[in-house]
Amino acid sequence: MKSNGSCRICNGTLIETFDFGRQPLSDSFPADDTVAGEFFFRLAVGICTDCTMVQLTEEVPRERMFHEDYPYHSSGSVRMQQHFVDTAKQLVNEDLADSDGLFVEIGSNDGVLLKTIKSAGVRHLGIEPSVGVAELSRAAGCRVWTEFFDEELAERIVKSEGKATVVFSANTICHIPYLTSVLNGMRTLLEPGGVFVFEDPYFGDIIEKRSFDQIYDEHYFLFTARSVQEAASRHGLELVNVEPQAVHGGEVRYSLSLQGTRAVSPSVDEMLETEKAHGLGELDTLQTLGRGIDEICGALVKLLSNLKKDGRKVVAYGATAKSATLLNYAGIDRELIHSVYDSTPAKIGRLMPGTHIPIVDSAGFRDSDADIALLLAWNHAEEITSMEREFRQRGGKWVVYQPEVNFL
Ligand code: SAH
Ligand code: TYD
Ligand code: ZN
Secondary structure: OEEEEEOOOOOOEEEEEEEEEEEEOOOOOOOOOOHHHOOEEEEEEEEEOOOOOEEEOOOOOHHHHOOOOOOOOHHHOHHHHHHHHHHHHHHHHOOOOOOOOEEEEEOOOOOOOHHHHHHOOOEEEEEOOOHHHHHHHHHOOOOEEOOOOOHHHHHHHHHHHOOEEEEEEEOOHHHOOOHHHHHHHHHHHEEEEEEEEEEEEEHHHHHHHOOHHHOOOOOOEEEOHHHHHHHHHOOOEEEEEEEEEOOOOOEEEEEEEEOOOOOOOHHHHHHHHHHHHOOOOOHHHHHHHHHHHHHHHHHHHHHHHHHHHOOOOEEEEOOOOOHHHHHHHHOOOOOOOOOEEEOOOOOOOOEOOOOOOEEEEHHHHHHOOOOEEEEOOHHHHHHHHHHOHHHHHOOOEEEEOOOOOEEO
């Protein structure tokens, strides 16, 4: 345990609790001829003893992660498509109803949510720095600026488009180390009575499910209601609602508004109480997770080694960003896993970051001779195992690794 400087939010003492060592970028899949130039950084997580924000202790420059070839496409999961269509409709019918207000989305990716907002005839603007995915959303007719959102951009949006009635963001705010600039920007961008709604992986779920692989370069912050409330209040914003979401292994949707402009829902105090009861703001909780990480990785390596000794063919399913943490920390490479099946065109034919396991098209999974499949995309377990039901029917077995290593 060591103190590693100060908290990004409050300048308080940041205590580092777990060091994953040298890790590659999680969403960077090298080709055979680019392996030599792979970028590595030290992945470590800690907690602020003052405001309780859980955060990485080292930062990767944003342009290294989000660029023209950013391979994550939000529309890759049918379930997530539905989640965002439902979310867009709810926003249109509630916060955007009876207004010709502006809708801004931060991290709009391939337009998975923005398309529905656009179809409803709402004035909208997406902010998406990764050119490749931004182009896909423009092709679907959405208005998108290829920029990083921060304080300065908020001012430019207001000058050009006016203030926003709703700002939405999914799986993006936790990616932004300069959160203080984002929150300052929000104060500029929101109209009085407007709302900033964002959802990200919830630290409470990470602790409960021991889903430590949610810790990787892009997930700079692991939020709780308590840490979000504190960060918001430092920037003239107020946490007015919280709503758990059953996606990506457990998220929370937070609503912030300008201080004193909206009623605070009882859900906020309820979640704060639960977090206190579960010790989410305590150093101890993160240290216990650390011991769990070593236990899980040890058990998984043992299982995979035994399966290999028994002559079973082991593959993995889902070239997820989060699996970079698991595979690289546990030292699981081509010796233990033959290949990783995935449906993303930009990943097929490439190699897994750091471990260099080849990625192959998931269309070939049902005809493969694999005996065992490690489910790296565990957050899509239902969607994947039902789509690939023949695998089980012919005797194949799925392996999961949290809260502990097990056959599914
Ligand atoms: N909202 C989508 C995409 C999440 S991936 C979903 O939930 O599926 C995160 C996205 O945020 C990427 O497309 C990345 O390019 C974008 N991003 C990263 N930093 C950003 C910033 N400062 N402002 C706006 N978008 C950002
Ligand atoms: P995901 O778990 O959404 O996120 P992250 O990369 O942030 O950890 O990634 C899911 C991966 O699994 C993505 O590469 C697409 C792949 N996938 C399939 O190959 N088939 C499927 O049916 C689904 C749902 C996902
Ligand atoms: Zn702090």
